Amino acid sequence: MRVDVDMDRCIGSGMCTTLAPELFELDDDGVLRVKAHVVPPGSEEGAEEAVACCPAEAIALEDV
Numbered sequence: 001m002r003v004d005v006d007m008d009r010c011i012g013s014g015m016c017t018t019l020a021p022e023l024f025e026l027d028d029d030g031v032l033r034v035k036a037h038v039v040p041p042g043s044e045e046g047a048e049e050a051v052a053c054c055p056a057e058a059i060a061l062e063d064v
């Protein structure tokens with residue numbers, strides 16, 4: 001599973017960093033960074049929750 005964020009849509013709400021901190025973080029300027037584009041085993045549920053809760057619908061998951 002692979003995760004990506006459309007940075008043109010992201011509003012920096014931080015929801016994803018709360019739900020899946022192993023995948024996402026906000027930098028010092030509040031800009032989102034994807035820490036792991038390839039979702040590690042055990043993080044699939046957090047990734048799916050982040051997709052569902054992102055207020056900007058900016059996160060995409062892809063089965064690879």
Ligand code: SF4
Pocket residue numbers: 005009010011012013014015016017024032053054055056057058059
């Ligand atoms: S939840 Fe969505 S809008 Fe908020 S920081 Fe993450 S990707 Fe950006």
